[in-house]
Amino acid sequence: MKLLLYKFYFSFIIIVLAGGCSVSSDISSGQKLIKEGDIYFSKGEIDKAIGLWTEGLKYKQRAELYEKIVMAYIMKNQIPDAEKWVLEGLTYFPDNVNLFFDLALISFHNNDFKKARMAIDMVLRKNEYYRNAHLLKGMMYEKENNLSAAKREYINEVNINPGSTEAWKKLRELRDE
Numbered sequence: 001m002k003l004l005l006y007k008f009y010f011s012f013i014i015i016v017l018a019g020g021c022s023v024s025s026d027i028s029s030g031q032k033l034i035k036e037g038d039i040y041f042s043k044g045e046i047d048k049a050i051g052l053w054t055e056g057l058k059y060k061q062r063a064e065l066y067e068k069i070v071m072a073y074i075m076k077n078q079i080p081d082a083e084k085w086v087l088e089g090l091t092y093f094p095d096n097v098n099l100f101f102d103l104a105l106i107s108f109h110n111n112d113f114k115k116a117r118m119a120i121d122m123v124l125r126k127n128e129y130y131r132n133a134h135l136l137k138g139m140m141y142e143k144e145n146n147l148s149a150a151k152r153e154y155i156n157e158v159n160i161n162p163g164s165t166e167a168w169k170k171l172r173e174l175r176d177e
Helices: 002-042 046-057 063-075 079-092 097-109 113-126 133-143 147-160 165-174
Strands: none
Touching: 002 046, 002 063, 046 063, 063 079, 063 097, 079 097, 097 113, 097 133, 113 133, 133 147, 133 165, 147 165
C-alpha cells in the first residue's frame, strides 16, 4: 500500500513539474518573440516586428503589445489596421490611457473630431498631465477654426510640457489671430 502511495505521489509531482515547465516555457517564448520584435522594429523592419508582436499576443494579452502594434501601423500609415488593433486592445484593456491616446490620433487623422475629442477627453480624465494630449486637442480645435480654444489648449500643453516645440510653434502661428 505504501509503495502504491509513493508511486502515486511521485507521478503527481512529475505531472505538476512538467506542467509548470510548459507554462514557464510558454511565457519565455512569448517574451522572446516580443524582444525579437523590438529588435526588428529598431532596425526598421516594421512588418517583421508586427508579426512577432502579434504572435506574442497568443502567449499573453499585454497592453504594451497592442500599443506597439498600433504605433507601428500608424508609422506605416496603415490607419485602418491601426484602428482595428487599438479597438481590440481597448476590449482587453479598457482603462489603458495610451490606447485611448492612439484612438484619438487615429480619429483625428480620419477627421472624426467628435470621436477624437471623446478619446482625448478620456485621456485627460485618466491623466491630466498626459504629454501631447492638449496639443492634439488644440489641433482639433484649430481644424474646426475655433482658434481661441486651440490657443487655450496649446497653452495648457506648454504648461504641462514646456519642452513641446510643436506647441510653442502653434502658439507663435496663432499669436496674431
